[in-house]
Amino acid sequence: MDTKTALVAAALTLIEREGETHFSTRAVCDIAKVTAPTLYHHFQSADGLLSAAITEAFEQFLSSKRSAIQSPDPVAALIEGWDNYVAFAAARPRLYAAMMARFLSGADLPAAREGQAMLRHRVAQIEAAGRLAIASEAAVQVVWASVNSAAMLFLGATLQPGVGMGTPDPATVAGLRDAAMRAICTSVLPE
Numbered sequence: 001m002d003t004k005t006a007l008v009a010a011a012l013t014l015i016e017r018e019g020e021t022h023f024s025t026r027a028v029c030d031i032a033k034v035t036a037p038t039l040y041h042h043f044q045s046a047d048g049l050l051s052a053a054i055t056e057a058f059e060q061f062l063s064s065k066r067s068a069i070q071s072p073d074p075v076a077a078l079i080e081g082w083d084n085y086v087a088f089a090a091a092r093p094r095l096y097a098a099m100m101a102r103f104l105s106g107a108d109l110p111a112a113r114e115g116q117a118m119l120r121h122r123v124a125q126i127e128a129a130g131r132l133a134i135a136s137e138a139a140v141q142v143v144w145a146s147v148n149s150a151a152m153l154f155l156g157a158t159l160q161p162g163v164g165m166g167t168p169d170p171a172t173v174a175g176l177r178d179a180a181m182r183a184i185c186t187s188v189l190p191e
Contacts, residue, residue: 004042006032007083011053012095020098023050054102057095058111065115074125075185081122082147082177089151090168093158096151120145127188139184146180171173 003071014023025039025046032039041057043047043049048123068084071077088095103112126132132139 003032003038005035007034007039007042008051008056010050011049012057015050015053015057015098016095020101021052025049030032037082049106050098051102052101054107054113055109056098057092058109058115059071061099062111062115062118064088065118074122074129075131075181075187078126079144079177079181081118081142082143082180085147086154087151090154093155097155100134100148126185132182132184133186142180142184146176152175 005156011023014027018027023037023046028049029039039049043052059080065081065084065088069077069080072082088160098154099112103109109188120136122130123136124145126139127136134142150168150173153165153173156165157167
């Protein structure tokens with residue numbers, strides 16, 4: 001692994017372990033076993049490294065999504081993508097929180113744009129199959145809202161344990177998904 005890749009991997013490790021608020025170049029250098037000048041040579045700043053790490057996290061997320069979607073049926077594929085999104089947030093909550101913070105701050109993240117395009121494409125496939133019950137943009141919004149609501153349950157449980165939300169109930173998570181699918185589709189099962 002080259003030095004630049006090692007630094008990004010170390011940054012991801014730190015974000016997953018400590019969260020973005022505890023991100024420090026010193027800790028990244030310790031994990032990657034390099035000096036600060038080496039880090040700054042490759043990334044110019046802590047924010048440059050953090051941006052590269054978040055970009056890589058979105059690429060990893062998108063790669064897992066591509067692998068997870070197997071069904072040729074567009075509704076089933078949308079469900080697979082939804083489940084994959086929530087599983088990523090549940091497995092890597094601190095990283096997911098950092099990713100969403102960057103996304104919501106307006107950072108230019110090509111993989112995030114591609115993920116949105118994938119969602120729009122999937123909804124367009126459902127519409128082309130005559131199975132979309134609402135306008136396509138509304139369907140995109142319903143899916144986006146429901147998947148992020150489910151993801152937030154895992155973030156709250158992990159990142160704010162003192163609030164007492166507890167581990168999300170799988171039936172609640174599935175219920176959010178299923179309600180979204182019923183809201184946007186004329187039929188959830190293939191015809």
